[in-house]
Amino acid sequence: MTTVIKGGTIVTADLTYKADVKIDGGRIVEIGPNLSGDETLDATGCYVMPGGIDPHVHLEMPFMGTYSSDDFESGTRAGLAGGTTMVVDFCLPSPGQSLLEALQMWDNKSTRANADYSFHMAITWWGEQVFDEMEIVVKEKGINTFKHFMAYKGALMVDDDEMFSSFQRCAALGALPLVHAENGDVVAQMQAKLLAEGNNGPEAHAYSRPAELEGEATNRAIIIANAVGAPLYVVHTSCEQAHEAIRRARQNGMRVYGEPLIQHLTLDDSEYANPDWDHAARRVMSPPFRNKLHQDSLWAGLQSGSLQVVATDHCAFTTAQKRTGVGDFTKIPNGTGGLEDRMPMLWTYGVATGRITMNEFVAVTSTNIAKILNIYPRKGAILVGADADIVVWDPKRSKTISAASQQSAIDYNVFEGKAVTGLPRYTLTRGHVAIEETTIKTREGHGQFIAREPFPAVSSALTKWKEVTAPRKVQRSGIPASGV
Numbered sequence: 001m002t003t004v005i006k007g008g009t010i011v012t013a014d015l016t017y018k019a020d021v022k023i024d025g026g027r028i029v030e031i032g033p034n035l036s037g038d039e040t041l042d043a044t045g046c047y048v049m050p051g052g053i054d055p056h057v058h059l060e061m062p063f064m065g066t067y068s069s070d071d072f073e074s075g076t077r078a079g080l081a082g083g084t085t086m087v088v089d090f091c092l093p094s095p096g097q098s099l100l101e102a103l104q105m106w107d108n109k110s111t112r113a114n115a116d117y118s119f120h121m122a123i124t125w126w127g128e129q130v131f132d133e134m135e136i137v138v139k140e141k142g143i144n145t146f147k148h149f150m151a152y153k154g155a156l157m158v159d160d161d162e163m164f165s166s167f168q169r170c171a172a173l174g175a176l177p178l179v180h181a182e183n184g185d186v187v188a189q190m191q192a193k194l195l196a197e198g199n200n201g202p203e204a205h206a207y208s209r210p211a212e213l214e215g216e217a218t219n220r221a222i223i224i225a226n227a228v229g230a231p232l233y234v235v236h237t238s239c240e241q242a243h244e245a246i247r248r249a250r251q252n253g254m255r256v257y258g259e260p261l262i263q264h265l266t267l268d269d270s271e272y273a274n275p276d277w278d279h280a281a282r283r284v285m286s287p288p289f290r291n292k293l294h295q296d297s298l299w300a301g302l303q304s305g306s307l308q309v310v311a312t313d314h315c316a317f318t319t320a321q322k323r324t325g326v327g328d329f330t331k332i333p334n335g336t337g338g339l340e341d342r343m344p345m346l347w348t349y350g351v352a353t354g355r356i357t358m359n360e361f362v363a364v365t366s367t368n369i370a371k372i373l374n375i376y377p378r379k380g381a382i383l384v385g386a387d388a389d390i391v392v393w394d395p396k397r398s399k400t401i402s403a404a405s406q407q408s409a410i411d412y413n414v415f416e417g418k419a420v421t422g423l424p425r426y427t428l429t430r431g432h433v434a435i436e437e438t439t440i441k442t443r444e445g446h447g448q449f450i451a452r453e454p455f456p457a458v459s460s461a462l463t464k465w466k467e468v469t470a471p472r473k474v475q476r477s478g479i480p481a482s483g484v
């Protein structure tokens with residue numbers, strides 16, 4: 001059966017034009033005027049864009065003694081409702097656990113996904129087994145990205161030694177290292193000091209993770225990546241200090257990418273001063289929300305191209321889960337939701353305000369990350385042959401965000417009460433119409449794992465450059481006698 005999206009304006013990262021889109025077998029088969037098919041979707045007054053890709057989500061994540069409450073079913077349903085057609089989750093081996101064994105656990109969890117997905121592999125410890133299994137992960141399991149937590153001391157954190165070894169292995173395999181950049185040692189000390197001083201509320205979470213600690217760690221990760229000749233992707237870049245490090249590295253010719261979150265772009269640290277403990281705790285995430293100057297920096301990065309991707313780090317915990325940390329902020333599970341709201345919030349606060357163009361919106365919500373993850377143009381494109389992961393975006397549809405009507409499994413929404421204009425009329429996942437305005441037609445299990453090849457071009461360029469600039473022993477004909 002063929003489907004035609006008719007009467008809309010196609011908006012991609014670099015083009016805006018009027019055309020119909022014909023879909024067959026889950027792929028785009030024709031783009032042009034006056035197309036017809038078995039089924040027609042009316043896109044009059046709408047923009048036809050690549051579905052969003054959220055490269056940073058944690059569905060059913062085991063973390064801080066509990067599991068994040070959205071699983072692959074509710075999480076991908078929430079994503080589709082907001083125009084996101086693919087997510088990338090993080091496979092997290094426990095320290096000492098085989099990467100392949102952990103991957104099997106993540107494979108089991110993801111079978112209920114409504115939309116396509118992929119995994120990043122986390123490096124949570126280092127040894128010969130990890131070194132060997134990284135090759136299998138890249139060459140046989142279709143994963144070309146490895147995540148490193150520079151925070152969460154005593155849990156997921158790795159040190160500089162481990163990062164250097166892992167980044168080196170990434171470079172050799174043509175894989176991309178990712179970092180959560182915060183100085184975990186100093187954060188741990190600051191947490192202990194704040195608690196000892198009686199500062200145990202959710203606001204102390206923000207005090208314990210100042211922007212300088214993110215900037216320092218971002219810079220450190222960049223320097224390590226550069227030392228081994230690896231590219232680098234910095235997740236949830238939240239502040240000017242981290243952005244500055246990324247900007248400087250890029251100006252110096254390094255392949256470093258930065259990913260602000262929609263939460264950091266639109267919500268600020270005044271939330272932690274709320275007298276309602278639940279309100280503040282629901283917004284505890286790492287890095288924490290920052291002030292408006294940092295927000296301006298992140299927006300400027302998206303505008304100028306020094307930051308490339310807007311994600312959510314969707315990691316949703318219920319109020320009951322958050323309350324584990326009453327009396328001790330270090331026990332509040334870190335994470336917030338955002339999958340359903342990323343695209344409408346970015347459209348409302350980005351495109352509708354004139355901060356970014358429609359084409360830039362497409363670039364930062366899908367095309368750039370599709371290229372970074374090496375899945376372009378299968379994903380992130382409106383092109384013949386691409387997967388029909390499409391959002392028919394109605395710039396006039398509006399709503400007020402509310403937990404009462406959201407798809408996420410949790411009982412609140414950090415964007416509660418925000419009025420957004422710009423919502424999906426239809427969201428298609430490989431040709432299946434999963435969302436028709438407020439009607440949910442998702443199919444559990446429809447989502448497929450998207451394998452990602454390594455990056456031969458980037459890694460061979462960096463390796464070549466490393467070789468050209470490598471330290472060389474100076475050959476000397478005569479060596480003077482020692483002076484002693």
Ligand SMILES: NC(=O)NCCC(=O)O
Nearest residue numbers: 180285286313315334335
């Ligand atoms: N960000 C956060 O607070 N929770 C999820 C885990 C992570 O990405 O650090």
Ligand SMILES: [Zn+2]
Nearest residue numbers: 180235236286
């Ligand atoms: Zn993180």
Ligand SMILES: [Zn+2]
Nearest residue numbers: 056057058313
């Ligand atoms: Zn995360």
